[in-house]
Amino acid sequence: MTERPRKMEQLKNEQLLQEDHLQLADAAIAELEKTLAQSKHATVRHALKDLLNQWQEQRKNAESRLQRIDTELQRLTAPSEELGEELITKLQKFASGRGLNLVLALGGFVLIYLGLIGLGRLIRRLPSRKHEPGTRRLARAIALLLRTLTVTLALFTAMLILYVRGDWLLFGLMVLLMITLIWGLQKSLPRYIREIRLLLNMGGVREGERILYNGLPWRIASLNLFSTLYNPLLDGGLLRLPIDRLVDLQSRPYSPEEPWFPSQVGDIVILEGDIYGKVLLQTPEIVQMQIMGATTTFSVADYLGKKPRNLSRDGFAIPINFKLNYLHHETILTDIVLTSRAYLEEQLAQQPFHPHLTGLLVEFNEAANSSLNLLIVGMFTGAGAEDYWSIHRFLHRTILSACNHYNWAIA
DSSP states (O other), X not given: OOHHHHHHXXXXXXXXHHHHHHHHHHHHHHHHHHHHHHOOOHHHHHHHXXXXXXXXXXXXXXXHHHHHHHHHHHHHHSOOHHHHHHHHHHHHHHHHTHHHHHHHHHHHHHHHHHHHHHHHHHXXXXXXXXXXXXHHHHHHHHXXXXXXXXXXXXXXXXXHHHHHHTOXXXXXXXXXXXXXXXXXXXXXXXXXXXXXXXXXXXXXXXXXXXXXXXXXXXXXXXXXXXXXXXOTTSTTOEEEEEGGGSTTOOEEOOOTTOOSSSOOTTOEEEETTTEEEEEEEEOSSEEEEEETTEEEEEEHHHHHHTOOEESSSSOEEEEEEEXXXXXXXXXXXXIIHHHHHHHHHHHHTTSTTGGGEEEEEEEEEEEOSSOEEEEEEEEEOGGGGGGHHHHHHHHHHHHHHHHHHHTOOXX
């Protein structure tokens, strides 16, 4: 297919060479004719005539060759039906020769590969039927061995077809390919051994354990050439990773009580800086929260970096440090503590968030330099998380109301 443009390029190069030769011959003839006209000696004139005849002959040959080159270039550049027929003939020759060999070799490779892959799928079902560790590991080893044999036998079949067909060009290319693969395998062998250990569930990362990837915990659902990681608390929390991504990681057994993420969709959380909001969406990349009526998006790294405090999961407590004047130093440990507690309980009973109350603590906290400090802690279930700031304001307001009611001096 490339013969015609290659021949044209060769003729153009020769055309330039002949044109240079023609110019040189013209210059030599002109100089010889000039010298011959000036020469009077018979012997010199005879020698000059011989040289002139030689250069004239060379000029004639160059002109003749240039004419043939021009004719050939015009024939090659002019479109003709013969060129199309020639191309079709060459394609037919390729299809019946090397093209057919290539198709047969690829067909043999695909046939053997798909057949053995199908057998490998049957073997991979063995771990799902029997859950003994020894059986699972044996099945993995057999599947890995079969995968290696699949590629080897498929390549051998393709090479055998080329050998039988006598196509030494494609056979040689196939041999070079095999040598390249073996050389690459030799240089990467230590890493491949580590990957094989992972596939056999004998490496640092094991199926069913917990792993930390991109700052998030994942459960290793399956180990294969493309392994599956799963996080039950994330939307889209299913990752497929090539086995080489896991080579340098380490997994560990986990407890059923371990959290997979600090929050769930619908939880009320407080981020660092008293950022209060409701979780709307959490994926492996982003967390969306409703904050002050607007949707705010954080990257997972930023969200975790703000140390989220989940109010909805296990409940929450609101502590208040209230300062009274030293005038009450005689009664603060008895009357004031008991009275303020009773007053708070009475007021809490009338609030809509009272069903979420799990405990109320009112105690003397400390004697500071200029005040006597009361510690008030309200404890609530996670169901009351949406009333967090309402409860916070209520406790401040109620203890102030108690001071006004009982004439307690505030520091």
